[in-house]
Amino acid sequence: VQLQASGGGLxxxxxxxxxxxxxxxxxxxxxxxGWFRQGPEKEREFVASISRGGRVTNYAPSVKGRxxxxxxxxxxxxxxxxxxxxxxDTAVYYCAAKTTVTxxxxxxxxxxxxxxxxxxxxxxx
Numbered sequence: 001v002q003l004q005a006s007g008g009g010l011x012x013x014x015x016x017x018x019x020x021x022x023x024x025x026x027x028x029x030x031x032x033x034g035w036f037r038q039g040p041e042k043e044r045e046f047v048a049s050i051s052r053g054g055r056v057t058n059y060a061p062s063v064k065g066r067x068x069x070x071x072x073x074x075x076x077x078x079x080x081x082x083x084x085x086x087x088x089d090t091a092v093y094y095c096a097a098k099t100t101v102t103x104x105x106x107x108x109x110x111x112x113x114x115x116x117x118x119x120x121x122x123x124x125x
Contacts, residue, residue, distance in 0.1 A: 001023050001024070001025035001026050001028070001031060001097050001114050002023065002024045002025050002114075002116070003021055003023050003095050003096070003097055003114060003115065003116030004021070004022050004117060005019060005020070005021050005093060005094060005095045005116045005117065005118055005119040006019070006020050006021075006022070006119050007019040007020050008093060008118075008119030008120045008121045008122075009120075009121065009122070010122045010124065011085055011121070011123055011124070012085075012123070012124050012125075013085060013086055013087055013123055013124065013125045014084060014085065015085050015123070016081070016083045016084075017082045017085060017121060018079060018081050018082070019035070019079065019080040019082065019093055019095075019119060019121070020077060020078070020079055021033065021035075021077060021078040021079070021095030021116060022076065022077050023076045023077065023078075023097065024076065027073075028071075028073050028076040028077075028078075028097075029052050029073040030052065030099060030100075031052055031097035031098055031099055031100065031114070032049060032050065032051050032052050032097070032098045032100045032104060032105055032106060033049065033050050033069075033071055033078045033095060033096070033097055033098075034046065034047075034048070034049035034050075034095070034096045034097075034098065034105075034106060034109070034112055035047040035048045035049065035069060035078075035080045035094070035095055035096075036093070036094045036095075036096060036109055037089075037091035037092065037093045037094065037121075038091055038092050038094070038118070039088070039090055039091040039092075040090070040091075042091070044094075044109060045060065046060050046107040046108070046109065047059075047060055047063055047080070047093070048060065048063060048067055048068075048069035048080060049069065049105040049106055049107060050069045050070065050071050050078065050105050051100075051102075051103045051104060051105045052073075052100055052103065053073075053103060054070065054071050054073070056103050056105045057069050057105055058105040058106075058107055060107070062088075063082075063089075066082065066083050066084045066085075067081065068080070068081040068083075078095060080093070080095075082121070085121075085123045086123060086125075087123050087124070087125040088123075089121060089123050090121060090122050090123045091120075091121060092118035092119065092120050092121075093118055093119050093120075093121055094115055094116060094117075094118040095115075096109070096112035096114060096115045096116070097112060097113070097114040098111050098112045098113060098114075099113060
């Protein structure tokens with residue numbers, strides 16, 4: 001499966017932004033989907049994930065309550081709705097996919113076999 005993240009941009013602290021992850025190739029519902037980010041001079045970190053059917057979600061403590069992950073399998077697309085953005089949310093955001101037959105929503109990046117190009121989110125304070 002090929003993935004492409006989009007929707008990044010420059011926003012002010014407190015603003016909202018919605019990232020999209022479009023896919024092509026195999027059936028999107030065969031994959032759990034994750035969002036990860038890498039800030040300036042930081043290691044890549046987990047942000048959120050969603051199971052193949054969308055019933056299970058998982059969030060990093062730093063974004064829980066502010067970010068919402070979702071997906072539309074019929075459209076082969078996933079989303080990350082980001083609210084109350086902070087300067088520390090500045091990063092390149094990546095979507096990733098993991099082939100799975102279970103309803104898991106992994107947080108470890110090494111579980112994901114497919115990665116898209118990132119989209120830059122810059123939050124000014």
